[in-house]
Amino acid sequence: MTLTVLFAASDANWQDYAAPLRAALADAGIDATLTREADPAGVDYIVYAPSSPVQDFAPFTRCKAVLSLWAGVERIVGNPTLTQPLCRMVDPALTEGMVEWVVGHALRHHLGMDRHIVNPGRVWDPTCPPLARERPVAMLGMGELGTACARALAALNFPVTGWSRTPKDVAGIPCLSGEAGLEQALCGAAIVVTLLPRTPETENTLDARRLALLPQGAVILNPGRGALIDDAALLAALDAGRVGHATLDVFRVEPLPQDHPFWTHPRVTVTPHIAADTRAPSASRVIVENIRRAEAGEPLLNRVDRQRGY
Structure with a gap:
């Protein structure tokens, strides 16, 4: 079955990540469609940044994980509609x-x-x-x-x-x-x-x-x-x-x-928030590894503890 991976982030993020994510998915042997638009009920994974217009996660009934592009998750962790596993970026x-x-x-x-x-x-x-x-x-x-x-x-x-x-x-x-x-x-x-x-x-x-x-x-x-x-x-x-x-x-x-x-x-x-920017090629491999793990029934990496907030 072909997975549907929704990229829910900015236009600039898409320009940076589209090619590296597709390459990482191919390298991992994962059959997936990476898209910016999809029927929420058919989405398997969400690659996410808080600047995304996606703020209501309730319609994403099939989604197995929300994979953050950011190390910090304070802008999303308290969202009451987010019931899916959330993973922060550790690259x-x-x-x-x-x-x-x-x-x-x-x-x-x-x-x-x-x-x-x-x-x-x-x-x-x-x-x-x-x-x-x-x-x-x-x-x-x-x-x-x-x-x-x-x-x-x-x-x-x-x-x-x-x-x-x-x-x-x-x-x-x-x-x-x-x-x-x-x-x-x-x-x-x-x-x-x-x-x-x-x-x-x-x-x-x-x-x-x-x-x-x-x-x-x-x-x-x-x-x-x-x-x-x-x-x-x-x-x-x-x-x-x-x-x-x-x-x-x-x-x-x-x-x-x-x-x-x-x-x-x-x-x-x-300094203008440059201490630890996320690099698209390496971050893409982190995201795809979590998709691979979820599909294999293995524990997700860097899963957020909702009680602690990180």
């Missing part, structure tokens, strides 16, 4: 991109590269940075992405402490959990990386009280979710010098509005 290429962004900006701040790259006054400043082993890092979020970034930084001799809401055990990385663990991680962190999912429990994880726990001049890197940080509290901490710099890749509203104070603050770097 090796996405992980590699996140590791490169986090390591790059961590090293940038660790080495003080900004003062050399932008130096209009030609100031000769021979200040030598400490070694990486003297610059503690707190990795907030020890899922797939956080663990990969923690290991990469630890390989450069940064002392990395992981934190997550629930206990984790990661070889070589001391991990904390719970409120006391979060406070402990923040109190000693020269660099804080936020890679938590967005859930009601993680919103404003870095609020005024917790930002006040940081050592003077700590750096924050946020490639996770904009809502993890209280914007007003962060700006106040930057103005007070408690936070030395914040490099932010994600925001509550995107694109970041032109009048947002992050754009002009001297201690903020804005």
